[in-house]
Amino acid sequence: xNSNSEIYSLTVNGKTHEVRDSWVGESxxxxxxxxxxxxxxxxxxxxxxxxxxxxIMDGQAVCSCxxxxxxxIDSEIRTVESLSVGDSLxxxxxxxxxxxxxxxxxxxxxxxVAIEHLLSQNPDPSEIxxxxxxSGNICRCTGYGRIFExxxxxxxxxxxxxx
Amino acid sequence: xxxLVPRTLQDALQATAANPSAQLIQGGTDLMVEINFNHRKxxxxxxxxxxxxxxSVNIDIKNSQITIGAGLPYQQMEHGEIxxxxxxLAQAARTxxxxxxxxxxxxxxxxxxxxxxxxxxxxxxxxxxxxxxxSADSSRAISIHDFMVGVKRNARMPGEIIVSTTLPIVSxxxxxxxxxxxxxxxISVASCCLVVDRxxxxxxxxxxxxxxxxxxxxxxxxxxxxxxDLKAKTTVSPNLLQEFGDRIATESKPIDDHRSTAAxxxxxxxxxxxxxxxxxNAQ
Numbered sequence: 001x002n003s004n005s006e007i008y009s010l011t012v013n014g015k016t017h018e019v020r021d022s023w024v025g026e027s028x029x030x031x032x033x034x035x036x037x038x039x040x041x042x043x044x045x046x047x048x049x050x051x052x053x054x055x056i057m058d059g060q061a062v063c064s065c066x067x068x069x070x071x072x073i074d075s076e077i078r079t080v081e082s083l084s085v086g087d088s089l090x091x092x093x094x095x096x097x098x099x100x101x102x103x104x105x106x107x108x109x110x111x112x113v114a115i116e117h118l119l120s121q122n123p124d125p126s127e128i129x130x131x132x133x134x135s136g137n138i139c140r141c142t143g144y145g146r147i148f149e150x151x152x153x154x155x156x157x158x159x160x161x162x163x
Numbered sequence: 164x165x166x167l168v169p170r171t172l173q174d175a176l177q178a179t180a181a182n183p184s185a186q187l188i189q190g191g192t193d194l195m196v197e198i199n200f201n202h203r204k205x206x207x208x209x210x211x212x213x214x215x216x217x218x219s220v221n222i223d224i225k226n227s228q229i230t231i232g233a234g235l236p237y238q239q240m241e242h243g244e245i246x247x248x249x250x251x252l253a254q255a256a257r258t259x260x261x262x263x264x265x266x267x268x269x270x271x272x273x274x275x276x277x278x279x280x281x282x283x284x285x286x287x288x289x290x291x292x293x294x295x296x297x298s299a300d301s302s303r304a305i306s307i308h309d310f311m312v313g314v315k316r317n318a319r320m321p322g323e324i325i326v327s328t329t330l331p332i333v334s335x336x337x338x339x340x341x342x343x344x345x346x347x348x349x350i351s352v353a354s355c356c357l358v359v360d361r362x363x364x365x366x367x368x369x370x371x372x373x374x375x376x377x378x379x380x381x382x383x384x385x386x387x388x389x390x391x392d393l394k395a396k397t398t399v400s401p402n403l404l405q406e407f408g409d410r411i412a413t414e415s416k417p418i419d420d421h422r423s424t425a426a427x428x429x430x431x432x433x434x435x436x437x438x439x440x441x442x443x444n445a446q
Binding site: 049 | 164165166168188190191192194195196198199200204205208210212213236238260261262263264266267346347348
């Protein structure tokens with residue numbers, strides 16, 4: 001597949017989006033926010049260190065700032081916008097609110113995506129598994145304690161729902 | 164600017180033959196940082212992430228070697244068969260960045276960038292790995308020691324693709340350790356891979372981030388092999404352990420930079436090497 005036409009398609013949250021009039025070296029993060037009107041994914045370090053741009057690509061959590069968008073033409077991309085339906089929050093999002101896991105909120109979308117990804121593979125993670133799963137997501141406000149409490153809460157709510 | 168996303172190795176090789184100076188991109192964890200910060204603006208890019216042949220693994224027990232595709236993400240080396248046979252590589256893979264980086268980064272990317280801080284490179288050096296390169300009309304295998312030629316410089320020729328690396332399965336303890344400011348998401352300040360070959364009675368020590376490329380401590384290796392019988396589990400005396408670390412530090416060639424100082428790095432590799440030699444002899 002050749003993307004030198006400067007028009008290419010991305011599949012984001014189950015919908016096909018055409019990307020036009022862009023420079024093809026742009027990162028997926030930039031394209032999501034500036035071209036496709038999906039600003040939920042945040043950008044901060046642009047070098048893969050902060051995790052605020054985390055999205056799911058072909059079932060893997062990746063830093064969207066490190067993906068050249070034009071190379072993702074046949075990938076399934078899921079962003080934080082795809083998690084909830086309408087105004088309802090997922091168990092993870094709700095637990096972030098009730099446990100105080102959100103302070104300035106900038107890291108929250110990346111953390112929520114990383115945690116949803118973890119729980120989709122491992123519904124009952126250990127403390128160390130949770131720490132490992134979000135080791136690439138930096139929060140400068142909370143000190144992480146309330147984020148771990150939010151994960152524990154989301155796990156127990158989901159367990160109660162499934163039993 | 165153009166971006167090509169070939170699906171097969173053959174298509175990728177034809178693309179590089181047609182445009183030998185095109186920028187190759189695998190996981191993007193190095194190149195995209197340079198592009199995001201406007202340090203590099205490539206004109207033509209060939210993306211290798213959809214080439215499945217570059218993610219293959221061949222475990223050849225009969226010949227005691229494993230060939231790992233250049234595009235296999237580090238995530239796939241953390242556990243399982245590769246980790247069983249190449250524990251030092253698994254340890255190095257686990258220290259790479261974060262889960263997000265390990266689902267994209269690969270040995271091929273480390274080799275292509277050829278930074279002395281690349282986490283897999285000390286392991287490849289200590290194991291005397293072979294780098295397998297291919298172009299549209301030829302292929303060659305080159306020793307890792309000849310492949311790395313300088314800071315971010317390697318022996319890949321225009322038009323060639325790094326397809327895989329072949330590593331021997333060695334009988335004996337092996338490990339990888341690194342020093343950085345925190346546990347996750349760090350580029351090495353100093354790193355060390357130590358491999359004991361119990362069959363041949365030899366030891367290999369390779370250092371990362373303390374020289375222009377990975378450094379093999381060949382003088383210390385032969386010195387230690389002359390002091391103790393590495394074919395057996397021996398207790399290394401405290402004096403010998405001290406001298407081992409001192410000699411390793413002497414063979415390193417670190418510099419002061421934004422990440423650390425030469426003096427600290429020299430100290431760090433001595434500590435890492437002593438620690439791993441102790442572990443090697445504890446089991």
